Amino acid sequence: MYIAMEYAAQGSLLSQIKRVPLAEEVAAPFLFQTLCGLSYLHRRKVIHRDIKAANILLGESGVAKLTDFGLATPTEATGQKMEQLTMLVGSVYWMSPESISKGIQSESGDVWSVGCTAIELVTGVPPFFDRTPVNALYHIAESTESPVPNTVSELMQDFLACCLQRNPDVRAKLTELVHHEWFASCGVDTSVVPDGDLASLLSTTHNSSGSPAGGAVSSIAQEVERYLFGDRLAEREDWLKSGGLATAVNALTTITAEDSYRIVRSLAFESQRAASESSVFFESLGDTEFWGLDLVVLATMDTVATLFSDCCDHQPPTCRNYAPSHKHALQLVLRSSDVGPQCISALHRLLVCRLDGEASASTDAPKNRRELRHSSMYIAPTVSTDAARVRFLADDGIAVLRDIVQSMCLQAFREKTEPLVRWENIDKLLEIVLSFAPAAGSDQEDNLPTMGDNWLIAVQEACMHNCPSALHLLMYSIDSRDGIVSGERVIVGRLISVGSQPLLDYETRLKVAECLPRLQAQYPEASKALCDVHGNIPLITHMMRHAPPSGSVDSMLSVLTALCESGDMAEACASYDGMLTLVIQKILEAQQRGSPQCLDRSLRLTELLFSRAPHPEWFVTSRQLTQRLIEIIGTPSLNVESSGNPESADAKCRTSAVTRAKRLLNALAAQSISV
Known part of the structure; x- marks a missing residue:
């Protein structure tokens, strides 16, 4: 041969x-x-x-x-x-x-x-x-x-x-x-490559009339390209309005794979041209059953992703089959490891990034080559975000996103791997879900998913991989009307683990901490979990060590004090020797900052801990604590006479702080005698 x-x-x-x-x-x-x-x-x-x-x-x-x-x-x-x-x-x-x-x-x-x-x-x-x-x-x-x-x-x-x-x-x-x-x-012309399709670049050319050269394409594929690639705009628009595109889509399942690839490639090419021209292409595509077909067999994922991304930017939400909220479309493109990130970015751009106003849409230019198509191909979106969000809700798009995120996160949890689309894109999907939460105090219907077992595990797993939206979604669920369904102990552990991470900014850390007293008050199991001396208490201590920005009130101290108003929590905290070191640190910081409120609060916390301490000798033998108390009692600036108006909040905090310091010093002395 x-x-x-x-x-x-x-x-x-x-x-x-x-x-x-x-x-x-x-x-x-x-x-x-x-x-x-x-x-x-x-x-x-x-x-x-x-x-x-x-x-x-x-x-x-x-x-x-x-x-x-x-x-x-x-x-x-x-x-x-x-x-x-x-x-x-x-x-x-x-x-x-x-x-x-x-x-x-x-x-x-x-x-x-x-x-x-x-x-x-x-x-x-x-x-x-x-x-x-x-x-x-x-x-x-x-x-x-x-x-x-x-x-x-x-x-x-x-x-x-x-x-x-x-x-x-x-x-x-x-x-x-x-x-x-x-x-x-370098002078290479890349504009001839339809975004998402490179397969037939070298063998596919067009003659001057716009028709494809060669006879390998079936008559239906050739007809599609004749209209879409022709120079006569009016003829193309008439073909779209007369149902020609619907005919082509219906034929996809009856022709060869090569021809169906060719037709879908042509649609992707046309979607980019229609984005910059006045065309009914996107309306016509929405009137077909394109997204209900088995596109994995009929097209390449790159061309499908191009069509989905362009539909996010330019398809009217009034279409019968609106791609950004179509169940099959979302399940197909958002789960893909290859094109998922591109499509997630397009959907996020539509439903979240332009919420601040439609005027910003025209300047919402791509910032990252990996997230958007090449900037030279970018066309400003023309779709109303508000209208898109209404349609997304009507089509139950949030439930679809929940199922997609849940399946990918559960798989990552079971297999100890990264999701197919990577965690940063999971965070974008969760941010889309979170964007539909009603504003605080509003009567708007709560459309967010109930925090059931699997959804809770998925959100927790995303929290553990530094997804901010997952954390905010978890905190929202704690504050919502229905609250969480189960897993209170696990939620407490996850929140504390996330809040104690060293790279977390103070504001986010504080928001996490402020959830703990609410969990403590609402859920008995959460309250028990907070008192875990060997697990959660050391992490809480580490979380509370972070000082607030200069000039701000130490709200972390208020959170810890609120938690310790519970006797069981105070006893658990006092059982951990690192907590006494933290309290002394907070007293010293309050003295250095000259904050009567923080000083009074830190002394209140010390009283709560000492009153329930299993090892009171730790407090009695702490020279640093005794020294701090003596300094407070002897500080002239804390004297009420030198504080100006005795009825002011600062004056009352000064008086309270000195009183607490004296009371603590006497209690320590009495305990020392009994020991």
Whole structure:
């Protein structure tokens, strides 16, 4: 058997750089074409595993051709093929850290190799080429050294940094890289790539009339492209208004997979054009059953994500099938590890980011390339946030988000892994849910999910991974009319654990602390949990150590005092020796700040603890405590006569503080005699 293959007249890129490394402007088109070819493979669930200059050939017209598929393997493999996915294969200097250290072979590994190949093209050698192969393997897997050279332009450094993220979960996707501004700076035209689809870039062209060239497309696909890509705006709009788009969508399940991919790709392309023109495209799409189809089979997730994101920005909420609140659409795109972050950002942008007023929508430009489409593709949203939120509620979108977040968080909890979409995007989904909470004191209906067992576990897990919205949602549930359903002891532990984290800001820490007295008063089980001497009391002590900003009242002290008004809580706190140290610290801070209120409050706390102390000798033998009390009694500024108006709040606190100090000193002396 003979196999006839295209002849690559100009050889490989390796042969080109052996003479002299390529300039960035020369290397960029080859890398762009390589990304397109690689995307074609990934869409068909195949990874290459050996991307490097030697495996990229140049044809007669100078177009890059990806070759050498000897190590390529399906990503959805079983049996012997599955073993290939965990084998250490590839060329040493182009291998990703995870493939070396964990044997993980994925699309992300190919992206890493693209970054190494880019360095190879402009410097002549891949990263760490000055090391032996064995040493390079170890260095790639274990070192934190960045392989990005500082001899290239800043834009290329940014492109390389996107490719060479050591964590494969945060490494850039092909759909992001192909729109990187480095390509545009090098003169590469990326505008011909529909956002989210790269599969047929090199083989798909259009003639001057706007019709697709070639005869591989079915008549229905060709008809769709004839209308959507034609130059006659009126004809296109008439086709949309007459139900042509609905006909095309209905045909998706009756044609080949290639043709359905082609049609959905065309719809994604058109959605971007319709975003900047006056068109009924989004209304027409909303009148079809597009989101009810099995789009996993009929399209690529990239094209579906593009359509969903554009619908969030531009589809009228009055549509029959409104994408941002459509149950199937939300479940499909928000759960995806590949396109979930993009779609979550679009939904968050629609329902939360523009709540401050519609006027801000026109300036709500993208801030992060990983969250939004490339800024050059960005079109200001045209949808009313208020109308979108009304429709989202009407379609029970909050319940759908609850189910999505709950399933991902429970899976992360059980498997001890990060959610598919990462915790920062879980936080965005929770912020959307929280944004529908009624304002304090309003009669608005409470549409937030009841804090049942599974939802509680999901929110708690998000709290433990520093999701602020989860924390606020938990605190809201404590204050809500229905409160929490179960798990009071667990909630107490979670709140205290979160509140004692060292990097938490004071205001958030205070909000967490202020929930504790309410839990103590409302739930007996929570009250018992607070008195855990070996677990919660040390953490509470640590939480309360944080001083307020300069010039502010020590509200943490008020919280702790309120908790210790309960005899059981006071006894538990007094049983922990670190609490006495905290009290002395609070007395000293009040003296230094010159705050009569804080001083009186800290002495009240000391009285509560001493009255229930299982070990009163700790207080009796504390020289620091005795010294503080003597100083307070002898401080002239605390004398009522020197305080001005004796009826002022400050004067009353001074009097109370001196009285408490004398009473405590006498009690300590009496206890000392009895001991």
